Amino acid sequence: MSEVQVPGRVPSPLVEVADGRFARHGVRLLLKRDDLIHPDLVGNKWRKLAPSVRAAAGRPLVTFGGAWSNHLRATAAAGRLLGQETVGIVRGDELADRELNASLARCVADGMRLRFVDRASYRRKAEPPVLERLLRGAGAPPDAFVVPEGGSNALAVHGCVALGRELRGVADVAAVACGTGGTLAGLAAGLDPGQRALGVAVLKGGFLAEEVRRLQREAFGGPRGRWQVENRFHGGGFARVPAELEFFARDFEDRHGLAVERLYVAKLLFALTALTGEGAFPPGTRLAAVITGRPFPEG
Numbered sequence: 001m002s003e004v005q006v007p008g009r010v011p012s013p014l015v016e017v018a019d020g021r022f023a024r025h026g027v028r029l030l031l032k033r034d035d036l037i038h039p040d041l042v043g044n045k046w047r048k049l050a051p052s053v054r055a056a057a058g059r060p061l062v063t064f065g066g067a068w069s070n071h072l073r074a075t076a077a078a079g080r081l082l083g084q085e086t087v088g089i090v091r092g093d094e095l096a097d098r099e100l101n102a103s104l105a106r107c108v109a110d111g112m113r114l115r116f117v118d119r120a121s122y123r124r125k126a127e128p129p130v131l132e133r134l135l136r137g138a139g140a141p142p143d144a145f146v147v148p149e150g151g152s153n154a155l156a157v158h159g160c161v162a163l164g165r166e167l168r169g170v171a172d173v174a175a176v177a178c179g180t181g182g183t184l185a186g187l188a189a190g191l192d193p194g195q196r197a198l199g200v201a202v203l204k205g206g207f208l209a210e211e212v213r214r215l216q217r218e219a220f221g222g223p224r225g226r227w228q229v230e231n232r233f234h235g236g237g238f239a240r241v242p243a244e245l246e247f248f249a250r251d252f253e254d255r256h257g258l259a260v261e262r263l264y265v266a267k268l269l270f271a272l273t274a275l276t277g278e279g280a281f282p283p284g285t286r287l288a289a290v291i292t293g294r295p296f297p298e299g
C-alpha cells in the first residue's frame with residue numbers, strides 16, 4: 001500500500017485509564033488515541049484519506065457530505081496539506097443562501113469549493129448519470145477523483161489495516177464507532193487471529209454488517225478477521241445526542257480529561273460501558289476503544 005504523505009503521529013498512543021465501571025468486571029479499558037495523530041486531519045480520517053489523495057495524483061478530489069460532516073472537513077484539510085484541489089458536494093440546496101456554519105466555513109478556509117445540491121439528487125449521487133450531472137454542476141472535470149460520502153473506498157480500508165496492526169498483542173477486543181464501516185473493515189483485517197473487533201453503529205438501520213462485508217470484498221477480495229457489529233447504541237440515529245448520552249460524555253470528560261466527540265466517540269464509550277455492565281466481556285479482557293476524533297468546534 002502507498003505510503004502516507006501527511007506526517008502523523010503513528011503508531012498513535014495507547015493509554016490505559018482507571019474506571020471503576022470496567023475494573024469492577026475485571027475489564028481493562030485502553031484508549032487508542034487516534035485523535036492525536038494529526039491536529040487538522042483528525043483520527044481515522046488521516047488513516048482513510050491520505051491514500052486517496054495520493055491516488056488522485058493531482059486530479060481534483062470530489063466528495064460528499066452533510067453540513068457538519070467530519071469527512072468533508074477532513075478532505076478539505078487533506079487537500080490543503082497536500083496541495084490538492086478539493087470540491088465538496090453538500091446535501092441541502094437551502095444551505096446555499098445561508099451563512100456558512102463553522103464546519104463548512106472551515107472547509108472553505110482550507111480551500112474546498114462547495115456546491116450545494118438538493119436532497120433528492122444527493123440521495124441518488126451513486127447513479128452514474130446523476131453523478132455526472134453533479135460533477136458538471138460543481139465545475140469538476142469528468143476525470144475528477146471521486147471519494148464516496150464518508151470516505152470509505154478500498155484505499156481507506158487498506159489505510160485502516162495499520163490501526164489493527166498497531167493493536168496486535170496489546171488488546172483482546174478492539175472497538176470502534178462506525179458510520180460507513182470502512183474503519184472497522186480495515187481494523188479487523190489488521191488484527192491477529194486471537195483478537196476481535198467490535199463496531200458500534202451510530203446510525204439506525206442495521207445495514208452496517210453488510211457494508212463491512214462489501215468493503216472487505218472490495219479491498220481484499222473476501223472476508224478478513226473476526227468482527228461483529230453492535231446495533232443498539234445509535235441513540236436515535238446519526239447526530240442525535242439524547243440527554244443521557246450527553247450526561248455520560250460530560251462525566252467521561254470529567255473523569256478522564258478526554259474531550260469526547262459526541263457523534264461517534266461518545267456512542268462508542270457509552271456502548272462499551274453498557275456492554276461491560278452486562279457482562280459482555282470476560283474478566284481479564286483488554287478492551288481497546290479507538291478514539292477516532294475530537295469534538296468540533298473545539299469547546
Ligand SMILES: *Cc1c(COP(=O)(O)O)cnc(C)c1O
Pocket residue numbers: 043044045070071150152177178179180181182183184261264265292293294
Ligand atoms: C468518520 C468518523 C467515524 C466513522 O468511520 P467509518 O469508517 O465511516 O465507519 C468514526 N469516528 C469519527 C470521529 C469520525 O469522524
